[in-house]
Amino acid sequence: MIGKDATGRRWSIGDLAHASGLTVRALYHYDEIGLLSASERTASGHRRYTEADLRRLYRVRALRALGLSLEQIAGVLEDSSSDDLVTLRDLLAAQLRNLQEQAEHIDRLRNRIHGLVRQLDESSMPDPDQFMTTLEMISVYETGFTQEQREQLAERRAELGPDAVEAAKSRWAELVEQLLGHVRDNTPVDDPQVQDLVRRWDELGATFHAVGEQGERTKAAARRMWQDNSAELGRSLPWPAERMTALVGYLERARQAR
Known part of the structure; x- marks a missing residue:
């Protein structure tokens, strides 16, 4: 972050790249294709991103994580205001659903392993089917499906x-x-x-x-x-x-x- 002015915070392209995990080159590309442009420039021509730009980048990154191409994302953003509360809420809700699915799988895997630990604590060896089921669950978790x-x-x-x-x-x-x-x-x-x-x-x-x-x-x-x-x-x-x-x-x- 590079500080504030009378209208609020401003971020340089380096700040945005560091925070988002994107390269500066990728942000330049987003600008070239009209996906994300800095709302302001300094007197020397350096890009300065506003809070509205930051929210738009968040939406771009969130939609990418949900599997949309840059072309599809551009269409989504074109069809709605970058500050449309309803649209932004729908996007966040989709992210939450995706995270919830992952969390539920982790919970099932955790409960399964807790069960194996309890059996071992009772000096009882789990049967092969229990190990096989757990291995399958671990495989699903590790591969992300x-x-x-x-x-x-x-x-x-x-x-x-x-x-x-x-x-x-x-x-x-x-x-x-x-x-x-x-x-x-x-x-x-x-x-x-x-x-x-x-x-x-x-x-x-x-x-x-x-x-x-x-x-x-x-x-x-x-x-x-x-x-x-x-x-x-x-x-x-x-x-x-x-x-x-x-x-x-x-x-x-x-x-x-x-």
């Missing part, structure tokens, strides 16, 4: 059929190899070739998700899974885990640069 989302993804894979799934895996492996080359070469994320590869990556991933709101939620969960667990997930893949972690970050920066 709810049980309902796992079922939706399984249904979608069944609809595609094994041949289509295997073909998609082959195309995905090719995209990984190509993108890892760009990560190694430090190619700018806004390079047209990189953007085309990321578009193909996202289109390929979208085939495994249902159409509509449910599909958008599982897509968002999948991205969070990779962002939060890329090192662990990378160990099961034929590429070094650290390279896959770098690739996940590279993909997200490329999406922000669209």
Whole structure:
């Protein structure tokens, strides 16, 4: 924060980048596409963001977390005032529902593990089925999918059929190899070739998700899974885990640069 003036607080682009976890480059891109522009400038031309700008950025970040693309977010914001209390409340309510689902899963997992601990305290070994159920619950938690989302993804894979799934895996492996080359070469994320590869990556991933709101939620969960667990997930893949972690970050920066 850089202080106050007669009309309230003002933030520099660096302040906003630090607080939001975005890069300064991404904020410049948001400005270029009309998603978020600083309401004021200093005499020397530096951007200064107001409280209204801050609220708008919060909405952008919240909608991204719910799985919307930048283009979709722009449409949502265009259709409503940035200070529309009803719209903002609906967005926060959607976030709360998402967090509530995660909290409920954590509670179920916690209760399950408490039960195992109680059995061990009573010198009684839990049976294999109890351990298996708990392992499945841990797997769901670690990968970021709810049980309902796992079922939706399984249904979608069944609809595609094994041949289509295997073909998609082959195309995905090719995209990984190509993108890892760009990560190694430090190619700018806004390079047209990189953007085309990321578009193909996202289109390929979208085939495994249902159409509509449910599909958008599982897509968002999948991205969070990779962002939060890329090192662990990378160990099961034929590429070094650290390279896959770098690739996940590279993909997200490329999406922000669209």
